[in-house]
Ligand SMILES: Nc1ncnc2c1ncn2[C@@H]1O[C@H](COP(=O)(O)OP(=O)(O)OP(=O)(O)O)[C@@H](O)[C@H]1O
């Protein structure tokens with residue numbers, strides 16, 4: 001299969017050819033996804049060349065300010081809307097390349113969709129709403145469909161309400177029916193756009209718990225949410241800022257930066273790689289960079305009288321180093337070495353680090369606290385016999 005897209009924006013003004021999804025990559029693959037709308041004021045880009053790879057079984061939270069492009073992204077993955085350029089593969093199927101009728105059949109079998117405003121059909125009973133996707137996609141034998149739908153309703157604890165109309169049950173209950181409907185054909189992937197956005201916190205918790213249960217059963221879920229406490233509980237967070245992706249490791253390491261700061265740092269940070277055993281920072285030498293680990297582990301070692309390079313700590317993905325020297329004059333207080341396997345990091349220069357902290361008091365406080373903790377740990381380790 002082979003698709004050609006003409007990109008309109010100057011910066012992406014070339015023909016992009018996207019063939020098959022890369023083998024062995026995720027269950028959802030988003031490649032150079034670009035979406036713009038024609039408006040009276042001209043072309044308005046909403047998603048700017050996104051690349052995302054989601055592995056089976058991940059529970060992904062999609063966050064970002066209003067208007068950052070979260071719903072647009074979900075709609076591209078669900079095939080509800082088409083990209084201007086780029087590709088979306090779900091389970092190796094090119095979602096971007098299908099026509100409407102292929103799409104609705106495929107979607108019914110392969111993707112469960114849950115919206116903020118449940119979107120149940122008001123004149124059908126709860127049970128009939130759940131059976132609808134089975135009938136539409138001809139999944140399960142007709143005589144088995146009712147039983148399967150009741151099983152789904154039982155899972156979301158709505159089986160006792162099966163014969164009621166949606167209007168006769170609460171909002172949280174309607175959302176649980178919508179989740180049962182999304183699961184009707186046992187799709188591997190579920191996308192949800194603010195599924196708890198219209199629910200009180202107690203009901204939102206119950207619906208979120210249902211998603212956690214589905215992830216534990218092996219489903220892959222991508223969920224847009226504005227709720228920070230829920231966003232913290234997913235296994236992976238994707239932050240959209242003005243239609244662009246923030247580096248996920250940066251988000252993890254410096255979550256208090258503003259979104260524009262994160263975007264700036266995402267673009268400025270340099271990916272670096274170190275072979276196993278290679279020294280990244282050397283004790284007593286100047287370190288002028290800030291590092292966030294994205295893969296592998298580093299050892300933190302001290303030169304002590306009688307014991308050179310004594311390993312006192314270890315750090316892994318999402319943790320950072322270099323800040324002590326950047327805040328305290330430059331000379332490294334320890335040696336940091338790539339451990340057994342090669343280490344990948346993203347790194348920023350002193351000037352950007354200082355700019356971000358000067359602009360953002362919260363982040364400065366967090367980093368200062370980390371510096372004082374690490375300096376104390378360092379002293380303690382040195383003083384030990
Ligand atoms: N059909 C359209 N025509 C023109 N612009 C659109 C259209 N749909 C969305 N947009 C614009 O695209 C941008 C992203 O919209 P989107 O709905 O994806 O944001 P969102 O992150 O889901 O926001 P919210 O948190 O408010 O739901 C917004 O600026 C929006 O105004």
Ligand SMILES: [Mg+2]
Nearest residue numbers: 070071072193
């Ligand atoms: Mg939205």
